[in-house]
Amino acid sequence: MVARRHHYVPKCYLNSFAAPKKGKEKPELLSFDATERKCFRTAPDNVALETDFNTIDLEGHPPDAFEKALAEVESEIGPALVRIIDVKSLDSAQDREFLLTLIALLYTRNPRFREMTRGLGESLAKRKLEIALSSPEKWKAELKKARADGAIAIDAVVDYDTIKKSYKPDDYTLKVKNEAHIITELQAFERAFAALSERNWVLVEASQDSPGFVTCDHPVCLSWSEESPGLGAPGLRTPKTAVFFPLTPKLAVVGSLEGENGEATFTDDEVSSANGTTVLNAQRQVYASRGDFRYQIDRMQAPRAASDLVADQRFLRPAQPALMR
Numbered sequence: 001m002v003a004r005r006h007h008y009v010p011k012c013y014l015n016s017f018a019a020p021k022k023g024k025e026k027p028e029l030l031s032f033d034a035t036e037r038k039c040f041r042t043a044p045d046n047v048a049l050e051t052d053f054n055t056i057d058l059e060g061h062p063p064d065a066f067e068k069a070l071a072e073v074e075s076e077i078g079p080a081l082v083r084i085i086d087v088k089s090l091d092s093a094q095d096r097e098f099l100l101t102l103i104a105l106l107y108t109r110n111p112r113f114r115e116m117t118r119g120l121g122e123s124l125a126k127r128k129l130e131i132a133l134s135s136p137e138k139w140k141a142e143l144k145k146a147r148a149d150g151a152i153a154i155d156a157v158v159d160y161d162t163i164k165k166s167y168k169p170d171d172y173t174l175k176v177k178n179e180a181h182i183i184t185e186l187q188a189f190e191r192a193f194a195a196l197s198e199r200n201w202v203l204v205e206a207s208q209d210s211p212g213f214v215t216c217d218h219p220v221c222l223s224w225s226e227e228s229p230g231l232g233a234p235g236l237r238t239p240k241t242a243v244f245f246p247l248t249p250k251l252a253v254v255g256s257l258e259g260e261n262g263e264a265t266f267t268d269d270e271v272s273s274a275n276g277t278t279v280l281n282a283q284r285q286v287y288a289s290r291g292d293f294r295y296q297i298d299r300m301q302a303p304r305a306a307s308d309l310v311a312d313q314r315f316l317r318p319a320q321p322a323l324m325r
Contacts, residue, residue, distance in 0.1 A: 002062065002063055002064045003064060003067065004051050004052050004055065005049050005051060006049055006050060006051070006052065006053035006054045006055070006067055007048055007049045007053075008048060008049065008050065008053055008106075008109055008110050008111065008217075009047075009048035009049075009106065009110075009217055009219065010074045010077065010078075010102070011044045011045065012074050012077060012078030012081065013077075013081065013102065013106075013215075013219075014029065014044035014047070014048065014215070014287065015027070015044055016081065016085065016247065016248040016249075017029055017044075017214070017215050017246075017248065017249060017287050017288065017289050018043070018044050018289065019289040019290065021041065024043075026043040026045070027043070027044075028041040028042055028043055029041065029042060029043070029044055029047065029287040029288070029289070030287065030288045030289065030290065030291055031047055031285050031286070031287055032285060032286040032287075032288070032306075032309045032310055032315070033284065033285050033310070034282060034284050034285065034286075034310075034315045034316060034317035035284055035317050035318065035319050037310045037311070037316075038310055039291075039309075039310055047217065047285060047287065048217040048285070050111065052178070053111075053178075054066045054067040054070060054178070054182070055067070055178055056178055056179050056182065057177070057178070057179065058179060066182060073101070073105075076098060077098045077099075077101060077102050080092075080094070080095040080098035080099060081098070081099065081102070081247070083095050084096075084099060084203075084247070085247060085248055085251060088203065088205065088251065088263075089203065089263075090201055090203050090253070090261065096201070099253070100193060100196045100197060101193065103192075103196055103220055103243070103245055104189050104192040104193040104196055105189060106218075106219060106220045107192050107196075107220040107222075107236075108185050108188040108189045108192050109185045109189070110217075110218055110283065111283060112218060112283055113185065113188070114176075114181050114185075117176070117181070117184055118174060118175075118176045118181075121174050121176060122173065122174035125174055126169050126172070129167070130169075133160075133163065133164050133167060136160050139160045139163075139164075140160070143158055191236075192236060195235075195236035195237050196236060196243065196255060198237070198257065199236075199243060199255035199256055199257055200255065200256055200257070200258070200259050200260050200261050201253050201254070201255045201261055202253065202254045202255075202256075202259070202261065202262050202263060202264050203251065203252075203253055203262075203263045203264075204251065204252045204253065204254055204263075204264050204265070204266050205250060205251055205263070205264070205265050205266070206249070206250045206251070206252075206265075206266050206268075206271045207265055207266060207267050207268055207271070209268055210266070210267070210268040210271045211249075211271075211290060211292045211293040211294065212248075212249030212250050212271065212289070212290070212293060213246040213247075213248070213249055213250070213251075213252050213271060213274060213275060213278070213293075214246065214249075214275050214278055214279075214286055214287060214288040214293050214295070215246045215278060215286070215287050215288075216278050216279070216281060216282035216283070216285060216286045216287060217282060217283045217284055217285045217287075218281050218282055218283040219245060219246060219278065219281070220243065220245055220281075221243065221244040221245070221277045221278060221281045222234055222235075222236065222241060222242075222243050223241065223242060223244070223277060224240065224241055224242075225240045225241060225242050225256065225258075237257075238257075239257050239258070240256075240257075240258065241256070241257070242254055242255065242256050243255040243256070244274055244277055244278075246274070246278060249288070249289045249290070252266075252274065268294070269296070269303065271294075272294040272295055272296040272303035273296045273299070273303075275293060275294065275295035275296070276295045276296040276297040276303075278295075279295050279297065279309065279312075279314070279315055280297060280314065282315070282317070283317070284317050286309065286315075288306065291306050291307070292305075292306060293306045294306070295309065297312075297314050
């Protein structure tokens with residue numbers, strides 16, 4: 001049987017935030033859903049996934065070929081994460097490389113990235129069509145090119161006046177095949193991994209009195225550093241930015257282009273601020289090992305309790321039918 005429930009956040013990562021629960025066979029996450037506005041416990045098997053997210057349709061290849069290839073990569077990432085967590089160190093070059101591989105995969109392979117690239121493609125396609133429809137001459141030229149490329153059948157009826165009269169941009173949505181998404185994501189992964197490798201990384205431990213870090217279904221958080229808030233969306237090679245990535249409830253990593261590699265301890269307030277960043281970055285769900293964490297989104301306000309999260313308007317997300325839970 002071909003598996004069709006594909007995780008875009010690997011279970012080997014989510015397992016670090018799952019906690020044993022009495023009467024349950026598997027450890028569970030405390031999950032906060034921004035669409036259904038509720039909190040529930042569930043195993044990592046049941047979150048951060050979509051049906052057929054990695055399914056391909058290529059002659060000579062089974063539909064789960066790419067999913068299996070990813071599973072092989074994750075089979076090496078998982079043990080590397082365990083080693084980093086056990087020794088609380090990024091000194092191992094090989095384990096550090098696996099960690100950056102995971103971060104790059106999560107940064108470039110997720111529903112948000114897919115929708116962004118699909119939306120961009122749709123905007124470009126509609127703009128191109130609008131230009132083609134701006135005059136009969138341009139329509140004729142584009143039609144000739146499309147037929148030569150095999151995009152339109154030679155005998156297809158595509159009368160300019162009919163199309164011009166009936167065309168309404170909002171009636172059309174661009175659909176992108178998984179194969180095209182995967183190619184784009186693999187190209188983006190290579191660039192992301194190279195950029196992440198240029199950063200200096202600090203392994204951060206939550207203070208003993210802190211309930212700890214949370215994670216989410218989009219856990220790689222890129223933002224401007226506190227010292228130099230910038231304008232617009234930063235990139236992985238943008239100076240004075242930080243990549244924050246929670247590893248466990250007690251450990252996280254922070255990557256910057258400035259500073260040096262090393263280790264640090266976050267106070268309870270710093271952990272709350274980091275959790276606020278994770279909450280804002282979530283696609284739909286936030287995951288925690290316990291229900292007493294705190295998060296801070298607005299620095300002018302005191303950190304808020306985990307019990308406030310599902311009612312917090314800043315944690316509101318629209319419905320996403322493709323996401324399975």
